[in-house]
Amino acid sequence: xxxxxxxxxxxxxxxxxxxxxxxxxxxxxxxxxxxxxxxxxxxxxxxxxxxxxxxxxxxxxxxxxxxxxxxxxxxxxxxxxxxxxxxxxxxxxxxxxxxxxxxxxxxxxxxxxxxxxxxxxxxxxxxxxxxxxxxxxxxxxxxxxxxxxxxxxxxxxxxxxxxxxxxxxxxxxxxxxxxxxxxxxxxxxxxxxxxxxxxxxxxxxxxxxxxxxxxxxxxxxxxxxxxxxxxxxxxxxxxxxxxxxxxxxxxxxxxxxxxxxxxxxxxxxxxxxxxxxxxxxxxxxxxxxxxxxxxxxxxxxxxxxxxxxxxxxxxxxxxxxxxxxxxxxxxxxxxxxxxxxxxxxxxxxxxxxxxxxxxxxxxxxxxxxxxxxxxxxxxxxxxxxxxxxxxxxxxxxxxxxxxxxxxxxxxxxxxxxxxxxxxxxxxxxxxxxxxxxxxxxxxxxxxxxxxxxxxxxxxxxxxxxxxxxxxxxxxxxxxxxxxxxxxxxxxxxxxxxxxxxxxxxxxxxxxxxxxxxxxxxxxxxxxxxxxxxxxxxxxxxxxxxxxxxxxxxxxxxxxxxxxxxxxxxxxxxxxxxxxxxxxxxxxxxxxxxxxxxxxxxxxxxxxxxxxxxxxxxxxxxxxxxxxxxxxxxxxxxxxxxxxxxxxxxxxxxxxxxxxxxxxxxxxxxxxxxxxxxxxxxxxxxxxxxxxxxxxxxxxxxxxxxxxxxxxxxxxxxxxxxxxxxxxxxxxxxxxxxxxxxxxxxxxxxxxxxxxxxxxxxxxxx
Numbered sequence: 033x034x035x036x037x038x039x040x041x042x043x044x045x046x047x048x049x050x051x052x053x054x055x056x057x058x059x060x061x062x063x064x065x066x067x068x069x070x071x072x073x074x075x076x077x078x079x080x081x082x083x084x085x086x087x088x089x090x091x092x093x094x095x096x097x098x099x100x101x102x103x104x105x106x107x108x109x110x111x112x113x114x115x116x117x118x119x120x121x122x123x124x125x126x127x128x129x130x131x132x133x134x135x136x137x138x139x140x141x142x143x144x145x146x147x148x149x150x151x152x153x154x155x156x157x158x159x160x161x162x163x164x165x166x167x168x169x170x171x172x173x174x175x176x177x178x179x180x181x182x183x184x185x186x187x188x189x190x191x192x193x194x195x196x197x198x199x200x201x202x203x204x205x206x207x208x209x210x211x212x213x214x215x216x217x218x219x220x221x222x223x224x225x226x227x228x229x230x231x232x233x234x235x236x237x238x239x240x241x242x243x244x245x246x247x248x249x250x251x252x253x254x255x256x257x258x259x260x261x262x263x264x265x266x267x268x269x270x271x272x273x274x275x276x277x278x279x280x281x282x283x284x285x286x287x288x289x290x291x292x293x294x295x296x297x298x299x300x301x302x303x304x305x306x307x308x309x310x311x312x313x314x315x316x317x318x319x320x321x322x323x324x325x326x327x328x329x330x331x332x333x334x335x336x337x338x339x340x341x342x343x344x345x346x347x348x349x350x351x352x353x354x355x356x357x358x359x360x361x362x363x364x365x366x367x368x369x370x371x372x373x374x375x376x377x378x379x380x381x382x383x384x385x386x387x388x389x390x391x392x393x394x395x396x397x398x399x400x401x402x403x404x405x406x407x408x409x410x411x412x413x414x415x416x417x418x419x420x421x422x423x424x425x426x427x428x429x430x431x432x433x434x435x436x437x438x439x440x441x442x443x444x445x446x447x448x449x450x451x452x453x454x455x456x457x458x459x460x461x462x463x464x465x466x467x468x469x470x471x472x473x474x475x476x477x478x479x480x481x482x483x484x485x486x487x488x489x490x491x492x493x494x495x496x497x498x499x500x501x502x503x504x505x506x507x508x509x510x511x512x513x514x515x516x517x518x519x520x521x522x523x524x525x526x527x528x529x530x531x532x533x534x535x536x537x538x539x540x541x542x543x544x545x546x547x548x549x550x551x552x553x554x555x556x557x558x559x560x561x562x563x564x565x566x567x568x569x570x571x572x573x574x575x576x577x578x579x580x581x582x583x584x585x586x587x588x589x590x591x592x593x594x595x596x597x598x599x600x601x602x603x604x605x606x607x608x609x610x611x612x613x614x615x616x617x618x619x620x621x622x623x624x625x626x627x628x629x630x631x632x633x634x635x636x637x638x639x640x641x642x643x644x645x646x647x648x649x650x651x652x653x654x655x656x657x658x659x660x661x662x663x664x665x666x667x668x669x670x671x672x673x674x675x676x677x678x679x680x681x682x683x684x685x686x687x688x689x690x691x692x693x694x695x696x697x698x699x700x701x702x703x704x705x706x707x708x709x710x711x712x713x714x715x716x717x718x719x720x721x722x723x724x725x726x727x728x729x730x731x732x733x734x735x736x737x738x739x740x741x742x743x744x745x746x747x748x749x750x751x752x753x754x755x756x757x758x759x760x761x762x763x764x765x766x767x768x769x770x771x772x773x774x775x776x777x778x779x780x781x782x783x784x785x786x787x788x789x790x791x792x793x794x795x796x797x
Contacts, residue, residue: 603649
């Protein structure tokens with residue numbers, strides 16, 4: 033069975049007749065072969081460069097490393113133990129270019145020896161690997177990586193490549209092949225950036241990675257097979273099909289894979305060459321050692337044949353091409369854009385596919401795009417000629433500027449990296465918004481003047497299909513009693529993105545605003561109708577605030593002597609303002625019981641802090657006093673002064689006196705409940721201590737009525753003489769000295785004449 037490739041050239045490719053395999057060149061022979069210059073022992077390893085053959089032989093005195101120049105067929109080689117001016121010792125590892133790589137088992141290190149510039153040598157860590165050019169070497173670097181160095185100087189040319197346990201092989205001066213943790217063979221790693229290139233999945237790959245002439249093909253050995261990877265990314269990774277025997281020590285050589293194939297039971301192996309591209313296979317010779325080595329140019333290989341003779345075979349007459357074809361399928365492109373653009377900028381998005389369906393070749397990928405577009409102005413039915421968009425070739429979007437109301441259509445095509453040009457895509461079109469916004473301006477409220485100035489403000493909104501961009505505001509001022517001034521166009525009100533704008537104005541000014549709005553495409557609306565605001569600097573005033581001064585005690589209330597009997601009292605008020613009163617605030621002071629003092633000012637309830645009512649009714653007990661005040665607030669928020677306080681009193685019943693109470697007396701207003709004060713009897717006095725500045729009594733007059741003195745506390749306020757030619761009832765008021773409030777019981781004392789009578793009494797605070 034022959035060894036073939038799993039992937040071959042495209043279907044239909046013609047077969048190529050292989051040229052004859054050239055005869056190997058005999059370079060050296062074992063000591064028993066006297067037909068050629070002998071070596072001091074059997075060959076254990078061989079290495080080949082463009083200029084020399086290097087071998088390790090097992091001599092009677094131990095291992096020796098010998099070198100000889102490459103000579104034409106028939107010319108005896110001249111073997112030497114020196115490499116230029118340097119001696120070679122230890123065991124042979126590799127030879128590349130001008131450098132021989134050996135291992136010194138006694139010291140446990142590897143040694144690099146070179147001939148250039150007088151020759152020299154240096155130690156490198158054991159396990160180092162020499163690059164294909166001989167100019168570079170990879171050395172182990174802690175903790176789990178390698179570093180690429182220059183072979184002769186030892187200067188580092190890359191950062192340390194680290195990761196999971198790894199083996200890195202230098203394949204030339206700028207690239208390294210890396211086996212990561214047994215899971216990934218990376219076919220191309222930039223030593224400076226550790227960038228990963230194309231690779232294959234490989235279960236526990238072996239440390240066998242080589243490249244061919246020019247570094248295009250990379251060969252990797254995995255337990256499941258041998259892979260060839262195209263560094264130009266034209267071919268897919270190629271895996272060699274299994275043959276009759278495992279292929280060992282594979283190497284890449286100018287489009288070929290070279291390796292040894294040992295058949296079961298055989299003492300030697302076939303040196304075979306397999307074309308990467310078409311899978312054809314040739315046997316180049318028979319090897320008795322497990323290893324072969326290619327020269328620097330990858331045009332010849334050295335091996336040891338079955339008789340122990342070192343041979344070099346030139347296979348350039350049977351070399352496959354690097355690649356006979358590349359991607360020939362053009363990419364396809366589609367374009368997309370928004371149906372309507374809210375701005376004058378119209379963007380088209382590009383999507384392209386470079387088909388990747390060939391079983392052998394990879395798609396080359398998109399290199400650039402070509403975009404064309406044409407426009408139709410608003411109101412026209414004709415498109416202009418196509419224009420090319422030249423802002424760049426590689427991006428996946430393009431933006432052009434169009435006119436408001438226009439229609440712009442795009443198409444595009446792509447060019448792949450192999451130069452295949454796709455067809456123009458179907459057109460996709462976008463309309464640029466050509467409709468002006470609709471503006472709605474709210475009427476501003478009358479504003480309050482603060483220290484002689486106010487801040488009238490306009491608020492507005494707008495709607496538009498494409499979105500609002502900015503607004504322009506203008507205003508003009510009409511002074512109180514004057515004529516409108518010219519429109520002002522404030523700088524901060526032009527092209528503003530706010531939706532409110534305020535200006536300063538003086539008290540009495542009327543400010544009128546108008547606004548217009550532009551959308552994102554630049555369409556501009558007309559100015560809105562004027563919206564005006566007055567700067568109100570006039571405080572509202574209270575024009576009236578009244579309450580009945582006194583309330584009498586009715587006969588029914590006197591008869592019942594009910595402590596909780598109530599009298600409804602109404603406080604009425606009104607105000608005025610140049611722009612109208614918006615609300616009132618009402619406060620109340622009242623006594624807490626007949627003998628209590630007036631409370632502090634307070635609202636009758638939460639609603640009376642801001643009310644539109646003009647009348648407040650409260651219920652007072654007999655003997656109570658209440659005082660009221662009110663102030664107004666106008667529509668601009670100006671608050672006026674409190675009105676003058678007005679008070680009312682409800683008289684007390686005679687039942688609240690210590691006195692001889694008689695009923696059934698008849699007065700001018702009907703039956704009365706009276707307190708009679710008898711001459712020489714006990715004076716009448718109030719049950720509770722009173723505080724006040726005025727004492728008001730309703731007293732009886734007539735021919736038989738007597739005289740009584742009125743006391744508040746220890747102070748005598750005066751006397752009341754009720755004697756009169758006619759009988760009736762009248763009110764008498766007595767003030768305290770200096771109208772100063774006094775505190776004490778109210779006492780009524782008879783001081784002469786007949787009987788004094790009262791029907792009600794009031795102490796005014």
